[in-house]
Amino acid sequence: MADRDAFQQFLLRMGDNTLVLGHRVSEWCGHAPVLEEDIALANTALDLIGQTQMWLGLAAEVQSEGKSADDLAFLRDVWDFRNVLLVEMPNGDFGQTIMRQFLFDAWHSIMLTRLRSSSDARVAAIAEKASKEVTYHLERSGDTVVGLGDGTEESHQRMQAALEYLWPYVGEMFASDAVDAAMASEGIAPDPASMRADYDDLIGRILSAATLTLPDARFARKGGRDGRMHTEHLGHLLTQMQWLPRAYPGASW
Amino acid sequence: MKTEWPLWEVFIRGQHGLSHRHVGSLHAPDAEMAIKNARDVYTRRNEGVSIWVVEANNIAASSPSDKGPLYEPSESKIYRHPTFFDIPDDVGAM
Numbered sequence: 001m002a003d004r005d006a007f008q009q010f011l012l013r014m015g016d017n018t019l020v021l022g023h024r025v026s027e028w029c030g031h032a033p034v035l036e037e038d039i040a041l042a043n044t045a046l047d048l049i050g051q052t053q054m055w056l057g058l059a060a061e062v063q064s065e066g067k068s069a070d071d072l073a074f075l076r077d078v079w080d081f082r083n084v085l086l087v088e089m090p091n092g093d094f095g096q097t098i099m100r101q102f103l104f105d106a107w108h109s110i111m112l113t114r115l116r117s118s119s120d121a122r123v124a125a126i127a128e129k130a131s132k133e134v135t136y137h138l139e140r141s142g143d144t145v146v147g148l149g150d151g152t153e154e155s156h157q158r159m160q161a162a163l164e165y166l167w168p169y170v171g172e173m174f175a176s177d178a179v180d181a182a183m184a185s186e187g188i189a190p191d192p193a194s195m196r197a198d199y200d201d202l203i204g205r206i207l208s209a210a211t212l213t214l215p216d217a218r219f220a221r222k223g224g225r226d227g228r229m230h231t232e233h234l235g236h237l238l239t240q241m242q243w244l245p246r247a248y249p250g251a252s253w
Numbered sequence: 254m255k256t257e258w259p260l261w262e263v264f265i266r267g268q269h270g271l272s273h274r275h276v277g278s279l280h281a282p283d284a285e286m287a288i289k290n291a292r293d294v295y296t297r298r299n300e301g302v303s304i305w306v307v308e309a310n311n312i313a314a315s316s317p318s319d320k321g322p323l324y325e326p327s328e329s330k331i332y333r334h335p336t337f338f339d340i341p342d343d344v345g346a347m
Contacts, residue, residue, distance in 0.1 A: 034258075036279050040293040140289055147282060 006182035007120075008062045009082060010189055012072070013179075013225050015055030016083035019073055020234070021104060022048030023241050024091060033094050040140065044101070047133040054126045074245040078235050085224040086169035088234040092162065095148055095155065099162035102141040106202050107173045109138045110195050119187035142206045149210025156211065163207070164215050171220020174199070179226075259308055261287040263295055266303035271346065273305050284308075 026045035032038035056069035086104060091097045112134055115127035148155040174196045183189035207214055223229035245251060258280040264273035276295050281287035287306040295301070315323060327333065 034280060036281065036290040036294060039297075040290065043293050043297060136292075143286065143289070147286070 003182055003186065004062060006179045007188065008059055009179045010183050011055055011059035011062060012082040013084075015052050015059055015069075015072070016081050017087050017104075017108075018048040018055060019052040020081070020083040020237065021087035021101075022046075022052060023237060024087065024089075025097070025101070027091055028097065037094070041097075044137055044140075047130075047137065051126070051130045051133070054129070058122055058126065070245070074242045078230055078238060079227055081224070081230060081234060081238075082227055083224050083234075084169070084172045085221055085231055086166065086173065088224065088231055088237060089166060089169060090233055092165070093158060095158040096162040096165065098141055098144045098148065099159060100166055101137065102145045102206070103166055103170055103203070104173075105134060105138040105141050106199055106206075107195070109134050110198050110202070111190070111192075114190040114195070118189060123188060145206055145212075146210045149207070149212045159210065160212055163212055167215045167217065168219055168221045171218065172222045172225060175220070175222055175225065177226060258282050259310070261291075261306045262309050262312060263287075263291040264305040264307070265291070265295055265301040267301060269302060273303065276300075278309060281306075 022045045025041050025048065028038065028041045029045070030038065032041055052073065053069050056072045060067045060069055060072055086100060089096075089100055091100075109131065112127045112131035116124055116131060118124040118127065145159065149159040150156070174192045176191050176193045180189070180191050180193075184191040204214065224231075224234075259282075260278055261281055261284075262278050263276050265276050266273045279287065279290050279294055281290045284306060287308075288304050291304045291306055296304070
């Protein structure tokens with residue numbers, strides 16, 4: 001694989017993660033259990049969409065086919081998306097949304113910290129800006145996981161159920177393939193597998209404060225970041241997200 | 254059992270050198286979350302450099318029915334207003 005293709009795949013992975021999760025989180029707008037959480041979730045969604053503009057903007061630039069970040073976000077189909085399966089999982093109840101956010105934020109914060117010293121200055125600059133936002137996302141989702149996990153009997157049971165439901169999707173974030181090998185050898189991005197120990201430390205600390213039990217199973221569902229097979233949920237999400245620019249090409253406000 | 258989160262009053266310092274101002278209130282389970290919620294609800298447009306939160310029931314307030322004895326006596330004491338001095342522009346916000 002030519003290095004430019006690998007670089008573009010890497011950028012799509014970063015941008016599609018933030019795009020799909022940003023859209024998922026935005027689905028809570030107007031529906032969160034309390035006003036304060038509603039606004040906080042909307043802020044998180046907007047941060048993620050902002051990061052998407054930077055990652056997909058750079059992906060389009062590297063691709064140099066005259067496309068924009070919007071073209072990549074709105075005119076690709078399911079099989080072209082490179083996000084991990086975790087971020088396309090449905091919101092479920094508030095606890096499941098927060099658990100998904102926490103499991104992703106923990107990976108995201110470690111990834112961005114490593115990317116700040118990327119050999120590619122553009123990647124390092126995006127990571128620098130995004131990592132401030134993500135540090136806050138992690139603080140917030142981590143605190144909420146502890147609050148709900150170590151809360152009432154019902155909140156504890158819901159958080160444990162969310163953890164067990166989402167746990168099979170964690171492993172994919174640490175999978176490595178030829179794209180990762182190319183990025184690592186050029187010093188552009190870390191090999192995801194090398195982040196697993198830091199990740200396990202971080203989530204272990206928070207989940208134990210939350211009195212939650214990490215499932216034993218290490219089986220990982222995969223197929224998102226290489227586009228081999230997304231879950232059935234992504235197509236439905238894209239129909240919602242893409243219908244307007246597809247029905248009204250070039251629409252603006 | 255009370256299931257509502259307590260109410261917190263939020264104070265934000267807009268810039269260095271200014272004092273914290275009351276901007277509103279919100280609900281949160283504890284002080285830490287109250288600061289986070291204040292960050293999300295009241296500083297979205299770059300409004301602040303510092304946040305204070307205080308649980309609303311910890312604020313002692315004067316009673317509106319006392320306003321006669323509390324405030325009216327100062328109305329007739331115009332000599333308490335330092336209107337005789339020119340304040341140099343350099344002083345800035347006082």
